[in-house]
Amino acid sequence: MIASSNGWWFPGDAMSPLGKRIDELFYLILGIVTVVFVGTQFALGYVIWKGATKKDGESAEFSHGSHSLELIWTIVPAFVLVFIALYQMDVWAEFRVQSYYPEQTQEDGPKFEVTARQFEWRIRYPEAGQPLKNQPEPQDLYAVNEIHVPTGRPVKFNLRTDDVQHAFFAPELRVKQDAVAGLIIPVWFEIPVAGEYQLLCAELCGWGHYKMRAIIVAEPQDKVNEYLARLKEDQDFDGVVKDAEEE
Amino acid sequence: MLVKTNRQFTILTIGLALVSFAGCSGSSDYPEAFKSRFVYSDRTDSLIAEAQNGIGELPGVKKLVDDRFGDPQDLMAWTKLPIDFGGISGKLAETPDASIAVKELKISFDGELATAENETILLQFVTGTAAPSVVVVNAWQPETGLASLSAAMEVAPAAGDEVIVGGGQKLVHGRGLYMRHCSHCHGTSGDGAGPTAQYLTPRPRDYRHGVFKFTSTDALSKASKDDLSRVLRNGIPGTYMPSFVPMLNEDDLADVVEYVRFLAMRGEFERKVVSELASDYSEEAVKSRRDSGESRKDIVEELKSFLAEDMQDSLEFVTDDLSGRWDSANSEDALVVPEIARVEDTIESRRIGRELYLSKTINCADCHGISAKGNGPQTTIYEENPVTKQLYTEPGLHDVWDNVNQPRNLTQGIYRGGRRPIDLFRRIHAGIKGSRMPSFKNLKHEDIWHIVNYVLSVPFNAEPGHAPVATSEDPATAASL
Amino acid sequence: MATVTPAIESHSDGHAHGHEHHHEIGFIKKYVFSTDHKVIGIQFLVTTMLMLMVGGALALAVRWQLAFPWENMPILGKIFTGEGGQISPEFYTMLFTMHASVMIFLVIIPVLAGAFGNFLIPLQIGADDMAFPIWNMLSYWCMWPAMACFAISFVAGGATAGPAAGWTSYPLLSALVNAAPGSGAAQTWWLFGLTLVGFSSMMGSVNYMTTIINMRAPGMTMFRMPLTIWSMFITAILQAFALPVLTAAGFMLVADRMMGTCFFIPAGIIVNNAEPTVGGGQPLLWQHLFWFYSHPAVYIMLLPAMGMVSDILSCMCRKPIFGYKPMVYSMSAIAGLGFIVWGHHMFTSGMNPALGMTFMTSTMMIALPSAIKTFNWIGTIWGGRVRFNAIFLNCAGFVSMFIVGGLSGIFMAAVPVDIYFHDTYFIVAHFHYVLFGSTLFGVFAAIQFWFPKMFGRLMNDTVAKWHFALTFIGFNGTFFPMHLLGIAGMPRRYADPYLHPYLEHLLPMNQFMTISAVLMGVAQFLLLGNFAYSVFMGKKTGRNPWDANGLEWSAPSPPGHGNFDVPPVCYRGPYEYSSPEAKAIGQDFILQTEPPVDASKIAASDTKNVH
Structure with a gap:
């Protein structure tokens, strides 16, 4: 396809299992829609061509319609549409309905909190071994525009905003969720492959909307722990250790 | 397009169109930043016209600033400033045969040349007969240091001539990033008055005072490069200054910092030069002097002799002060380091x-x-x-x-x-x-x-201001924000 | 020459001495503060065409930034923007906010209901004017304060800031005066403007409903009404029931902003270093209220065009509309379902996820009547004798583009897929295909189709064909790639998407789209020029230049005050093209006012036609 060979297609394959299923649904709809599109446009073109090339003296057909045709093109699309709707339900439930979240996330609880603000993402991790509380704790660790998550397991986190509405959009993961003032929204995703993934804002939040770029770093759990340890070390830095580089 | 050696200052003029960036991020087909000019401060505008624009050959404030800093489309690299303009210096390794057209030069560099083959880049002569000419290098052989020029040189150089390659590229790169990311708040001139600035509380920093709030240096020192880059990394919570990582990579950050320092120094230089003149030659001062009987003609004559005779020393003083202070901010001595480790948080x-x-x-x-x-x-x-x-x-x-x-x-x-x-x-x-x-x-x-x-x-603390009390094993966990 | 305007010419035609008793109506009353539905309709039409140019200019400025980010903008840059004519980010947010606001509230809604609703309803149902002529006049004159408010909102926020919360005005961006540049006075003026547009629409819709129910000509039963009237009727009902919700929400928002209420504002929010907010409101409430209106509004922006295109297609194909009653029922179904699908704008908003499933199902269902209508249009052309003029081309363009817009809607109706597509350019592509691709092509067709009735002259068909061709090419060149941008994950409302490395390679495509958009913009001057030229210099024409059936074609062109010289009586449906009855009188059309033809004559012509 021209589009995909030029990179005018998805930003890479979906990097989360749920994203893969979203892509499959997309391709299913794309298939159906392409057939309908080609069919109807062709039909339209055909009837116009026939109608425009009628010979002189030939008059238009006199018909007010056809009851059976109406029934066909009501029932068939209805069937297809209901099928599409029902077929999508479970992916949606798994993405958003908390009781359908992967069991792992229910056990782990939220691992960190992402707070959107104009115009950056602030991340708060609980102290190692502690659960995340909704209110900040003295020993919490803070980071900006960089989220470290372990690979290969579903990770749940809390999403909130400091000011106006934002949306957490990770295109490669096919995850999007608005951050609404006054709400704490649990979101989860799973990344099987280590790497860096884009995070940006998808809900208009002011003039700097386009600036809200961050990365999600997926890496093995021990690397995440190392990162958190580094973060803690830096955060507790009191300037006395001579050798410690100033970042 | 010259390396000028003036009485007081050396300037590398940066040919924008020809400088290519080695190893800079971002796609190359992204359009150049918008065209915009530096503006002068209000205090400059408050001087009488002669002080602003100079008298005859004698430069006024505007020309003094422009000669040293240029404008965004044609930046100057004033080598007296403690700014890393980019580029790498070296010496001509061999004297080329002047009997034929000189189209190749062999250069030994002080460091490593960070440019790929077949990259167009400028080479500037700092010393020797060829100075201050600039030549365009079409292709490099990084191992041997052999440069192929786009055209034969008019004056043949000699071995040992000092050259700078890719001069100003850091500054130009920093400018492009600054225009794209920063200027709509901080303004083209770093005056904190870009179009977006008027809507923000607190106001974006006006660099022209040469003052930055959050530094690791002592009370009397300027901000260090690390301080500025730390602000770019972390943003300033509670303000509209966001974090620019990962939007900018390490090189980008360093170049933006250099450009911001450049703007800060430009503003401060302008301020200080104006200060030399403001007490006697501002519109207001001249008005009151005229009220007390002096004629405008005399004042202008006086200004003329000031510009001709005293300005030189003033400029030297201003320049030394500027470069000295911005330079020392990056030294270890300027850093605030506690004598003892943090007292345990009890x-x-x-x-x-x-x-x-x-x-x-x-x-x-x-x-x-x-x-x-x-x-x-x-x-x-x-x-x-x-x-x-x-x-x-x-x-x-x-x-x-x-x-x-x-x-x-x-x-x-x-x-x-x-x-x-x-x-x-x-x-x-x-x-x-x-x-x-x-x-x-x-x-x-x-x-x-x-x-x-x-x-x-x-x-x-549940009740801010009251004495801290222990309520559980960690006194603070019971408190809420 | 006084022939420009409808009222005079017909009167001077009708009775030579008619001038005298019209002298008491002064110029101002006749052409400015007129209560004549035709004059009001034409006023609406001209105003909206001007606003179309304004909205288009704003769109081109947006496209400039996307194609040449941060480069000095030509022309407009000098007037509004910051240093060196650059579009600053807050100026960009204003540009797309005002583009949408102008296009939706000052172009599409008024051109459909205001211009064509006004002009066509009395003429097509055989009434001499609207039920409430003065309300009708006020409905037009409410547009001007509304436009003034919008105009003030451009400048009230400061040099480079205007309303910046998008046309959807989601709180808190719109609720807190410090939330963004332009969230202050500019946003307030914008909300006033919106409210006034609402008043205008409301007066119109009450008027349309009353007129259609009470003032139909003898014999004009509900199922003999042209589909245009049906669509206007259903639209008016939608307006009447949905609009109060938006008006109420607007007042709540104004109260939040100016009176310290907290409908939409939760506690403890700090923007722009202001004091933390107090309150226990919820921003999602606005989204529910807003979309409860604005989803039906999508159909308000589409149904009348559907109705008019049905009329025109039938006439241009010389064939009855295929499935008249299914058309009516499907329009009613769209209207009914339109009230229970608003949540599909909010799939990722954080509302109760169970609602997501409900709204997905209802949204899928609303695709059905649209499908039925599309098949019926194709069925109408099928076997017809097509008059291949610019009017027909615009109608065909409408159907073709509506198919694209409708099908792309299915992607985002599917919630999981919408997780990815929400707030990307895929959405932008979708609604431009529906609102521009469908509605505006329908409007272009309608302008040319009813132009002779408005001014007694024809528009130039060749120029109109060029206009169609250029617009069609420019339109698809601009908006089709947006689907691809959406799939590539480019979010909406980004002043500089290329800050994100995975979007960098889309710059050339955006430049192509901008060039297409400029082409499309330039093409609109053909329409304007053709329109202006033809008003004065177009070829003169009689009552029924298209050999159409509707009641309006039995009136003089242009119709005089009171519309009909002979009070019309309706004998049949509006789509009896090529019927045996028509053939019996030697035509392929038969006016709704034509008395029934003798059965024997029909039989005779039938046998003749069989050979």
Whole structure:
């Protein structure tokens, strides 16, 4: 396809299992829609061509319609549409309905909190071994525009905003969720492959909307722990250790 | 397109169109930043026209600034400034055979040449007969240092001539990034008056004072490069200054920092040159002088002789001061380093910290308030503008940019200069530059740590301002924000 | 010459001495503060065409930034923007906010209901005017204060800031005056403007409902009404029931902003270093209220065009509309379902996820009547004798583009897929295909179709064909690639998407789209020029230049005050093209006012036609 060979297609394959299923649904709809599109446009073109090339003296057909045709093109699309709707339900439930979240996330609880603000993402991790509380704790660790998550397991986190509405959009993961003032929204995703993934804002939040770029770093759990340890070390830095580089 | 060697200053003129960036990020087909010009400060505009524009051959303030800094489309690299303009210096390794057209040069570099083969780049002669000419290099052989020129040289150089390759490329790269990311708030000239600036509280920094608030350096020093890059990395919480990582990579950050320092120095240079003239040759001063009987003609004559005779020394003084101070900010000596490690964060320490906070001698509460909500008695007074000697129309503490700049509400857990203990230590030790937060460098470092411990506990204190109490094994966990 | 305007010419035609008793109506009353539905309709039409140019200019400025980010903008840059004519980010947010606001509230809604609703309803149902002529006049004159408010909102926020919360005005961006540049006075003026547009629409819709129910000509039963009237009727009902919700929400928002209420504002929010908010409101409430209106509004922006295109297609194909009653029922179904699908704009908003499933199902269902209508249009052309003029081309363009817009809607109706597509350019592509591709092509067709009735002259068909061709090419060149941008994950409302490395390679495509958009913009001058030229110099024409059936074609062109010289009586449906009855009188059309033809005559012509 021209589009995909030029990179005018998805930003890479979906990097989360749920994203893969979203892509499959997309391709299913794309298939159906392409057939309908080609069919109807062709039909339209055909009837116009026939109608425009009628010979002189030939008059238009006199018909007010056809009851059976109406029934066909009501029932068939209805069937297809209901099928599409029902077929999508479970992916949606798994993405958003908390009781359908992967069991792992229910056990782990939220691992960190992402707070959107104009115009950056602030991340708060609980102290190692502690659960995340909704209110900040003295020993919490803070980071900006960089989220470290372990690979290969579903990770749940809390999403909130400091000011106006934002949306957490990770295109490669096919995850999007608005951050609404006054709400704490649990979101989860799973990344099987280590790497860096884009995070940006998808809900208009002011003039700097386009600036809200961050990365999600997926890496093995021990690397995440190392990162958190580094973060803690830096955060507790009191300037006395001579050798410690100033970042 | 010249390396000029002037009486007082050396300038590398940067040919924009020809400089290509080695190893810079971003797609190359992204359009160049918009065209815009530097503006002069209001204080420059307050001078009489002759002082602004010069008299005959004698340069006025505008030309003095432009000669050294250029404009965004045609930047100057004034080598006296402690700025890393980019480029790499080297020497001509062999004298080329002048009997045939010189189209190849062999150069030995002081460092490694970070450019790929077949990249167009400028080579500038600093010394020798060929100076100050600039040649365009079409292709490189990085191993041998052999450069193929796009055209034969008019004057043959000799071995040992000093050259700079890719001069100014860091500055040009920094400018492109600055225009794209920063200028709509901080302005093309770094005057903090870009189109978006008027809607923001607090106002974006006006670099032209050469003052940056949150530094790791002592009370009298400028901001170091690390300080500026730290702000770019972390943003300033509680303001519209966002974090620019991962939008900018390491090279980008360094180049933006250089460009911001360039703008700051440009603004400060302009300010200082104006200061040399303002007391006698501002419109206002000239008016009052004329009222007291002097003729305008005499004043202009006087200005002329000042520009011709005294300006030279003034410029030298200004330049040395500027470059010296910006340079020393990056030295180890300027860094604020506590003499002792952080005092353990105990209830007792916080209690001492609170007492110091409230004490008559330190009196943090005078501004920050007894309950640390940033509402001390000082926040309601009408201050006098130190320059105009008139009262500000709005109550509250003002900064050197004449904006209301009230003390931080410490209960929110928002720390603009960073939340690390060392950051708070430095805020107290060196003060917040340009603001009414003074330096407490004479305090014992132990005491500063006590105050830091107290301040860090404030957001978790159920009743801010009251003495810290233990409610569970960790005193602060029971508190809420 | 006084022939420009409808009222005079017909009167001077009708009775030579008619001038005298019209002298008491002064110029101002006749052409400015007129209560004549035709004059009001034409006023609406001309105003909206001007606003179309304004909205288009704003769109081109947006496209400039996307194609040449941060480069000095030509022309407009000098007037509005910051240093060196650059579009600053807050100026960009204003540009797309005002583009949408102008296009939706000042172009599409008024051109459909205001211009064509006004002009066509009395003429097509055989009434001499609207039920409430003065309300009708006020409905037009409410547009001007509304436009003034929008105009003030451009400048009230400061040099480079205007309303910046998008046309959807989601709180808190719109609720807190400090939330963004332009969230202050500019946003307030914008909300006032919106409210006034609402008043205008409301007066119109009450008027349309009353007129259609009470003032039909003898014999004009509900199922003999042209589909245009049906669509206007259903639209008016939608307006009447949905609009109060938006008006109420607007007042709540104004109260939040100016009176310290907290409908939409939760506690503890700090923007722009202002004091933390107090309150226990919820921003999602606005989204529910807003979309409860604005989803039906999507159909308000589409149904009348559907109705008019049905009329025109039938006439241009010389064939009865295929499935008249299914058309009516499907329009009613769209209207009914339109009230229970608003949540599909909010799939990722954080509302109760169970609602997501409900709204997905209802949204899928609303695709059904649209499908039925599309098949019926194709069925109408099928076997017809097509008059291949610019009017027909615009109608065909409408159907073709509506198919694209409708099908792309299915992607985002599917919630999981919408997780990815929400707030990307895929959405932008979708609604431009529906609102521009469908509605505006329908409007272009309608302008040319009813132009002779408005001014007694024809528009130039060749120019109109060029206009169609250029617009069609420019339109698809601009908006089709947006689907691809959406799939590539480019979010909406980004002043500089290329800050994100995975979007960098889309710059050339955006430049192509901008060039297409400029082409499309330039093409609109053909329409304007053709329109202006033809008003004065177009070829003169009689009552029924298209050999159409509707009641309006039995009136003079242009119709005089009171519309009909002979009070019309309706004998049949509006789509009896090529019927045996028509053939019996030697035509392929038969006016609705034509008395029934003798059965014997029909039989005779039938046998003749069989050979």
